[in-house]
Amino acid sequence: MSLVPLLTANVDTPSLSNALKDSILPSLLAGILGLALLYGAGFSETIQFHNAAHDGRHSASFPCH
Amino acid sequence: MQRMTVVIPPVFRAINVLNLSTFKILVVSALWSGLWTGLLLTALQSIQVIPVLIQAEAYEKQATVTVITAHTHDDSKETKIHDHHEAVEWQPGNGWERTVYTAVTNISLAVGFALLLGATINLRGPVSHWRNGLLWGLAGYTVFFVAPSLGLPPEVPGTEAANLHGRQLWWLMTVLMTTVGLWLLFFSKTRLNKLLGFLLLVSPHWIGAPQPDVHSSAAPAELAHLFIAATAFANAAFWLVLGSLMAFFSSKHQVSKK
DSSP states (O other): OOSHHHHHHHOOOTTSOHHIIIIIHHHHHHHHHHHHHHIIIIIOOOHHHHHHHHHHHHHTTOOOO | OOOOOOOOOHHHHHHHHSOHHHHHHHHHHHHHHHHHHHHHHHHHHHHHTHHHHHHHHHHHHHHHHHHHHHHHHHOHHHHHHHHHHHHHSOOOOTTHHHHHHHHHHHHHHHHHHHHHHHHHHHHHOOOSSTTHHHHHHHHHHIIIIIHHHHHSOOOOTTBOOSOHHHHHHHHHHHHHHHHHHHHHHHHOOSHHHHHHHHHHHHHHHHHOOOOOSSOOBSSOHHHHHHHHHHHHHHHHHHHHHHHHHHHHHHHHHHHHHO
């Protein structure tokens, strides 16, 4: 007998709707990852980051300096 | 036969709560779209944005030299401090090194924007054709370029500006309000919500962006205008391509699901 049906049958997640599972949580996680990248490239005030990203920030119209 | 009970550790339950394949598709689509759009933006910029930027920098340097010479008459110590700072701060050298760093920045920004765009498209429901992505791209352009630029136009180096944190706060507020405003205006059914969306769109501009006490720039005004036009075009192309690519990946995934 395979263990897999037993494993999945025992996972208790009836309270979570499909919308949350398929749409809201993946979007939220992807969004957080995106914000982290934008912060590093666009807003981080570490001087090396600023100087390396300088031209890109000016071109993207981010507040710089 | 005796029934076996398997206890699932909480970590695995958490994984089952999230649809990992949707998340993976979002990340992979964003990486590909961001890579290509970031490279395209770098090519476009090096043709029409960077030349203006470098010209403006020459004016800025000239202005700094004038200030330093003026200072040497008054106080030689201050000039020394300034020189010291210049030596310590690393910056990429002009030429290929600078272009490579700009490309890395552009790709990081593009992947970041693509993740946000993909997350929003996924919330709204999948798109059926890449052409729908043009509208999503237009929305991204409005949120992240047009709306903030109305109050804080893209500036060449050497332009006098208000306090950085004040400007960043206004930028963030404008981006958030424009996002929610557009969403309500286009996706909500009731008139009251649409009106609320419209109010959210206009209020950051009614409040107004922080401005410097005195507007001044080392570079001539024509150069500043040229820079606004060049970035407006480069960013428009960037967002339209990014939107189409993200929609293309979303529609491809829909087909493979059926």
